[in-house]
Amino acid sequence: MTEDEIRSILSKIRYPGYAKSIVDFKIVKSIEISGDEVKILLNLATKNEDVRNRVLEEIKSAFKGSGIRLILTTVQDQPTSTTVEQKHFVQSAKKRIAVLSAKGGVGKTTVAVSMAISLKRKGYKVAILDADIHGPNVPRMLGTIEEKATVGENKKLIPVFKDGIYSMSLGYVVDQETPVIWKGAMVTKAIVEMMEMTDWPELDYFIIDLPPGTGDAALTVKQNLDLDGAVIVTTPGELSIADAVRTVDFFNQVGIKISGFVENMAYFVCDNCHNKLYPFGKIEFGDLEKILGLPGLGEIPFDIEVEKSADEGTLARDGNNEYFEIVDKIVDKI
Numbered sequence: 001m002t003e004d005e006i007r008s009i010l011s012k013i014r015y016p017g018y019a020k021s022i023v024d025f026k027i028v029k030s031i032e033i034s035g036d037e038v039k040i041l042l043n044l045a046t047k048n049e050d051v052r053n054r055v056l057e058e059i060k061s062a063f064k065g066s067g068i069r070l071i072l073t074t075v076q077d078q079p080t081s082t083t084v085e086q087k088h089f090v091q092s093a094k095k096r097i098a099v100l101s102a103k104g105g106v107g108k109t110t111v112a113v114s115m116a117i118s119l120k121r122k123g124y125k126v127a128i129l130d131a132d133i134h135g136p137n138v139p140r141m142l143g144t145i146e147e148k149a150t151v152g153e154n155k156k157l158i159p160v161f162k163d164g165i166y167s168m169s170l171g172y173v174v175d176q177e178t179p180v181i182w183k184g185a186m187v188t189k190a191i192v193e194m195m196e197m198t199d200w201p202e203l204d205y206f207i208i209d210l211p212p213g214t215g216d217a218a219l220t221v222k223q224n225l226d227l228d229g230a231v232i233v234t235t236p237g238e239l240s241i242a243d244a245v246r247t248v249d250f251f252n253q254v255g256i257k258i259s260g261f262v263e264n265m266a267y268f269v270c271d272n273c274h275n276k277l278y279p280f281g282k283i284e285f286g287d288l289e290k291i292l293g294l295p296g297l298g299e300i301p302f303d304i305e306v307e308k309s310a311d312e313g314t315l316a317r318d319g320n321n322e323y324f325e326i327v328d329k330i331v332d333k334i
């Protein structure tokens, strides 16, 4: 068997829980062939034993009956940042922080925009990049949905500036009414161009709102930004937690250091009785820290006012103090 043939077999083995293969995840470091002996060096950075074992078992079974003698070894160094060509966009920011989750609708954009507002209220210079190509929601929450990107003298895009926050979104570039089908490579290109082609000012914080999932957008951000932090958003529902576990595992694998998680819609304060209610399920925050193996940064309640102002784009103006006290504490921990 040639190295290409071996690689092609390996590229059909999916990383547990994902559509992408172990080759896509840069797990296969090297393949050495001597006679009928094949040495495969793997970088299995995951801390999840089940995932590790499954990958090893699947490799073994893929070569069963092929007549080769397979030797699997793993390295536990941190090669992802060296195996992937790292670009360094948006160096004009002192800190770059991504907000992400595998699951849709858990409140990533709300948390990302709220963090930006909180930082601005603390006196920092902040920008937010909407890396959601399929459903750019940042402009809706910032109240900049009517804005269009303009090009400056240096041929770079000028970020939209409103309520003290700089932002860039595909929503400023394409007509939101026109549905566009973006394939993987186009998603990558669009995000890279928004990072590279925007005339970002000197910033204290650059926040990136990622689309749901662990696909091309997340990999692109990882490969092109020196991330200083990444925040996972989850909700108390069991499915969302299972997704958060997978997300943590994925980001460990690609070498993104997760700063911690935010539990969004953790509870709801009853208007009449002022008790905390748990309509989305209840899980102890400490338990969640153990399950995810990450520090919890804070619990955000479901707040009808926040939903309304997020939808109307007025969060920066009329977000109430109680809500922002919670967000401020989260931001302080990152």
Ligand SMILES: Nc1ncnc2c1ncn2[C@@H]1O[C@H](COP(=O)(O)OP(=O)(O)OP(=O)(O)O)[C@@H](O)[C@H]1O
Pocket: 103, 104, 105, 106, 107, 108, 109, 110, 111, 132, 135, 137, 210, 211, 212, 264, 265, 300, 301, 302, 303, 304, 306, 307, 308, 310, 311
């Ligand atoms: N703490 C909250 N209180 C009230 N409403 C919230 C809260 N967090 C999010 N929402 C609402 O839930 C909806 C989904 O939130 P959001 O768009 O932020 O999620 P998302 O994870 O970014 O979704 P997507 O995966 O589609 O990008 C929005 O209407 C938002 O206003």
Ligand SMILES: [Mg+2]
Pocket: 108, 109, 110, 132, 137, 209, 210, 211
């Ligand atoms: Mg979103």
